[in-house]
Amino acid sequence: MSGQVKDSPAGEPMTEAFLEVSDLHAGYGQARVLHGIGFSVGRGEICAILGPNGAGKTTTLRALSGMVKGRGSVTLDGTQLLGRLPEQTARLGVAHVPEGRGTFNDLTVEENLRVGAYLRHRRGRRARSERVAVAADLERVYGYFPKLRERSRQAAGSLSGGEQQMLAIGRALMLRPALLLLDEPSLGLAPLVTRELFRIVRTVNEEERTTVVVVEQNAQLALDIAHQAHVLESGRLVLSGPADQIRQDGQVAEVYLGISVQARKGG
Amino acid sequence: MSEFLQQVVEGVGAGSIYASLALALVLIHRFTGIVNFAQGELAMISTYVAWQLVASGMPFWLALPVTLAISFAGGMLIERLLIRPVEGAPELTIVIVTVGLFIFVNAAAGLIWSFTVKDFPQPFPEGSVALAGVDIGWSTLGVIGVVAVVMGLLYLLFQHTRTGLVMRAVAANPASARLSGIRMGRVLMLGWGLAATVGALSGVLVAPLLFLEPNMMGGALIYAFAAATLGGFDSPVGAVAGGLVVGVAETLAGAYVGFVGADLKIGVPLLIILVVLLVRPQGLFGRAAVERA
Ligand SMILES: Nc1ncnc2c1ncn2[C@@H]1O[C@H](COP(=O)(O)OP(=O)(O)OP(=O)(O)O)[C@@H](O)[C@H]1O
Ligand SMILES: [Mg+2]
Numbered sequence: 001m002s003g004q005v006k007d008s009p010a011g012e013p014m015t016e017a018f019l020e021v022s023d024l025h026a027g028y029g030q031a032r033v034l035h036g037i038g039f040s041v042g043r044g045e046i047c048a049i050l051g052p053n054g055a056g057k058t059t060t061l062r063a064l065s066g067m068v069k070g071r072g073s074v075t076l077d078g079t080q081l082l083g084r085l086p087e088q089t090a091r092l093g094v095a096h097v098p099e100g101r102g103t104f105n106d107l108t109v110e111e112n113l114r115v116g117a118y119l120r121h122r123r124g125r126r127a128r129s130e131r132v133a134v135a136a137d138l139e140r141v142y143g144y145f146p147k148l149r150e151r152s153r154q155a156a157g158s159l160s161g162g163e164q165q166m167l168a169i170g171r172a173l174m175l176r177p178a179l180l181l182l183d184e185p186s187l188g189l190a191p192l193v194t195r196e197l198f199r200i201v202r203t204v205n206e207e208e209r210t211t212v213v214v215v216e217q218n219a220q221l222a223l224d225i226a227h228q229a230h231v232l233e234s235g236r237l238v239l240s241g242p243a244d245q246i247r248q249d250g251q252v253a254e255v256y257l258g259i260s261v262q263a264r265k266g267g
Numbered sequence: 268m269s270e271f272l273q274q275v276v277e278g279v280g281a282g283s284i285y286a287s288l289a290l291a292l293v294l295i296h297r298f299t300g301i302v303n304f305a306q307g308e309l310a311m312i313s314t315y316v317a318w319q320l321v322a323s324g325m326p327f328w329l330a331l332p333v334t335l336a337i338s339f340a341g342g343m344l345i346e347r348l349l350i351r352p353v354e355g356a357p358e359l360t361i362v363i364v365t366v367g368l369f370i371f372v373n374a375a376a377g378l379i380w381s382f383t384v385k386d387f388p389q390p391f392p393e394g395s396v397a398l399a400g401v402d403i404g405w406s407t408l409g410v411i412g413v414v415a416v417v418m419g420l421l422y423l424l425f426q427h428t429r430t431g432l433v434m435r436a437v438a439a440n441p442a443s444a445r446l447s448g449i450r451m452g453r454v455l456m457l458g459w460g461l462a463a464t465v466g467a468l469s470g471v472l473v474a475p476l477l478f479l480e481p482n483m484m485g486g487a488l489i490y491a492f493a494a495a496t497l498g499g500f501d502s503p504v505g506a507v508a509g510g511l512v513v514g515v516a517e518t519l520a521g522a523y524v525g526f527v528g529a530d531l532k533i534g535v536p537l538l539i540i541l542v543v544l545l546v547r548p549q550g551l552f553g554r555a556a557v558e559r560a
Contacts, residue, residue, distance in 0.1 A: 065446060090448035098446065104439040107432070115436045119448040121429065168443075175447065 051232035093178030102168035105157030116174030280407035282514020289494035291466035307484030313467030342463025387474035493536030499550025
């Protein structure tokens with residue numbers, strides 16, 4: 001939103017880029033889905049990835065967190081993410097809320113959140129202070145999502161779809177991530193709940209300086225909170241730029257309609 | 268009436284042995300989605316280890332925990348060396364590995380200890396105790412007590428420790444567990460280790476009632492399958508409850524249903540399996556699998 005927003009076409013070195021994706025290829029076995037995409041996200045920014053069904057948005061996030069293999073380069077604060085497994089990228093501070101249900105249904109709500117803090121467990125002298133910090137974060141998540149506090153002893157599987165989505169995001173926040181990957185957080189949510197959820201994502205981003213990459217069908221909502229946005233189509237970026245511009249240009253709609261776009265940037 | 272109650276208690280005794288073997292099957296099934304056909308044979312070889320320890324002069328009550336510890340390590344080793352390499356392969360491949368393990372362990376036990384039957388020491392005192400007008404053998408009480416203690420410890424592990432929480436998370440949603448930073452390999456090894464441990468318990472407890480020989484667990488494995496099917500292959504609590512029900516049903520059928528007697532008792536678990544699969548395939552405690560599109 002502010003003037004700090006970085007908008008750099010691929011190739012131009014960006015000093016403040018926190019997440020740097022370049023020439024990323026990924027797919028499933030023989031099926032190739034991403035054909036060399038590149039973008040960068042500044043530290044503390046929110047980046048929205050938009051695009052029609054099947055464009056490869058989910059695959060992009062999966063490649064970032066290590067759920068699918070990718071070729072090319074993805075660096076987080078200078079560290080290469082490609083070639084790592086999900087349990088390893090999590091150690092580097094990547095929290096991925098997968099598409100659909102990311103909850104542990106047999107576990108209670110609170111247990112779900114505690115699993116999210118799994119990597120923050122410490123032994124020895126720091127055990128105590130970290131336990132206190134985790135307890136504080138639990139309160140913070142309950143503060144964001146009061147519904148979760150009410151149901152803290154209930155099995156996650158018995159929550160409504162929207163509550164499960166809140167829980168999945170809460171679980172990711174418990175990691176205190178450096179990079180939060182959100183895949184269609186609005187899926188199956190009532191408009192009011194979605195709006196609230198995006199407001200919370202924005203709050204987390206502002207308060208914690210958490211860098212966020214959000215994939216979303218609801219372009220309007222995503223553009224409202226994002227600094228940067230990229231439109232993905234058939235595994236290629238066709239439009240990149242500051243969220244404000246992309247919203248005003250109205251070209252997003254064109255992309256969704258399949259009309260060929262004079263992409264000003266990216267590609 | 269007291270005769271009937273006595274049969275029930277005997278059944279609970281037998282049932283707790285089936286319960287621990289069923290629990291071993293369920294533990295592995297929850298984590299890997301496969302049925303470990305070698306579970307009975309692993310229990311058998313653990314029992315030989317216990318026998319060997321006792322034969323070399325170790326008191327039984329020391330040999331038991333040592334055997335369980337060896338079994339735990341053995342189960343972890345099997346996961347690491349045999350199952351890990353085929354991880355991600357079709358389930359049939361993994362099942363065939365367990366069938367291969369079954370054959371190998373059986374032959375190895377025969378080679379090392381021969382196929383002639385051995386006497387396994389009875390760890391519990393002779394005689395019985397009168398409880399509420401029912402005569403219960405010390406051996407039955409002992410079996411029930413030992414299984415109850417081990418189940419209690421497992422319950423504490425799963426419900427009240429961090430390790431248990433992590434294991435339940437992996438069973439519930441492996442993908443999200445990994446995204447939370449949990450290393451699957453360690454959890455799976457732990458699962459196999461625990462399964463081998465409770466399986467070993469069933470072998471050591473059933474051996475004094477039978478004879479020790481390489482094929483001794485065949486019958487118990489069928490009862491354990493019935494128990495796990497009845498309780499639901501994904502429910503540890505169900506496995507235990509299923510084991511008890513199968514044990515009691517078997518004992519009562521043997522005592523009261525004229526034509527069943529001792530010889531046809533093995534038909535009881537098969538009948539239970541058949542009825543459950545027809546009426547409620549997910550078992551009493553299991554959930555029907557709901558596949559999302
Ligand atoms: N597990 C998979 N195995 C094989 N192909 C897959 C798999 N997941 C996705 N694909 C294919 O990859 C392509 C891109 O899928 P992806 O899920 O990344 O799209 P998306 O942009 O997230 O779409 P949506 O908006 O519908 O979620 C699709 O053509 C899809 O068929
Ligand atoms: Mg998707």
